[in-house]
Amino acid sequence: MAPRVPRLVAGPSGRQMFGSLSQIRGDTTGFLADVHREFGDVAQFPVPIPAISLNNPADVDYVLRTNAKNYTKNTVQYGSLKLVTGDGLLTSDGAIWRAHRRALQPAFHRTMQSLTLDAIRDSYDHFAEVWRSEGAIEISEAMQHLTLEVVGRSLFGTSLSGNADAIAQATLKALKVVVARARTPFALPSVVPTPNNLRLRSAINTLDDAVAELLGAPSAHPDAFITLLREAHEADPVRFNLNAVRDEIVTFIVAGHETVASALTWTLQLLNEHSPAYGLVQEEARSGVDVTELEAIPLARAAFAEALRLYPPAWLITRESIHTDEIGDLAIPEGTLIIMSPYLLHRGDNWDNAEGFDLNRFADDNSQVARADYLPFGLGSRMCIGRDMALVEGPVLLASLLRDFDVVPTNNWSDVGMTHSVTLHPTRRMEAKLLPAR
């Protein structure tokens, strides 16, 4: 018989969980919010392992920063993502993660300094041309293609345009299966040919083909991330064997574009709902400033930061405790699953008008400060390596778009719904005409 899981703290009963299954699947953040309303900031779930959710910034800070070494990513969330990203930075732990982060941080920084801004500008110019001729877009798709192009040009020194659509579709397909697996208590091993596993395999094959093509391509810019990965492989072919290189490339493709695309999509949705704010951000973008200079576009930055608050793409962060610990007064057994949601923390009591969109909230640019009640990029040593890139890319792309086009919705953007995938997506399509600015 499985050992009984100790009751650490109050939380929903098995019957309550069973009754909420469809809400847990379709509206996970709504379910978590209900749990916190009923049981407080710490609640336990009736599952076969100790599992608690934390919704208090001090506790979250403790887990992600103060005692981070006691908490790993050995969780269902990251375990299923690992099927796609392997031992890449996002999903590895311990010595492998530490060695890779130490090696990749300076490489990524070099790429950032040398290539990213040009990559953002060139990618935008490429798509602006396409949009001018097509005249209409679906926002999520367009933002995904655009941000994938930025990843391709900055990290891999090449345009992914040729197979951008295939990579974007494969990423989405793989992530959809990953989410389905994470939500299924008894997912069959990935080698069993279930329809989901077959979909996953074909998506991973597409990503692997793209990686092989990238690795086989004539040498990219000396500062491109892929050149630096190749160098790391040549210098230490054991630690950075070809599998490790593959895992990092897939990780950076997956983590580096979906997130920014999601944030940009929500920024446009929110601005559309708040037309005075839209007007101000557009006016700033059209005032003749250089929109690639961050100092010149504080309102675009503020809008992007506020969208990251209301719709943090990484809406769920999980960890597992290695040893017993204490979080506040709560004794934590080893192997406890800890669930934290930036989505809820960003809408907590620490914030005035927490549910409202406010362009002034980040006007002083405190979006750069990571804290446990504003952690779109995580916190502590596992914080997002691409944060600085995203905080340039998002506002610059937004300002460029609003400088050149009037974005005119052609369907209803007010009630788009919210799908809880690996990132948060609008459930319904957001269609728009792009009219050249007069």
Ligand code: HEM
């Ligand atoms: C708005 C855009 C982005 C958001 C909201 C975001 C969010 C996050 C979050 C929350 C984490 C930490 C997860 C955890 O602690 O469990 C993370 C890690 C990571 N992100 Fe991002 N990210 C963004 C953009 C990017 C970009 C542009 C890249 C790369 C080009 C990137 C690559 C990574 C990687 C490699 C990690 C793992 C870092 C490590 O553990 O060492 N992300 N991201």
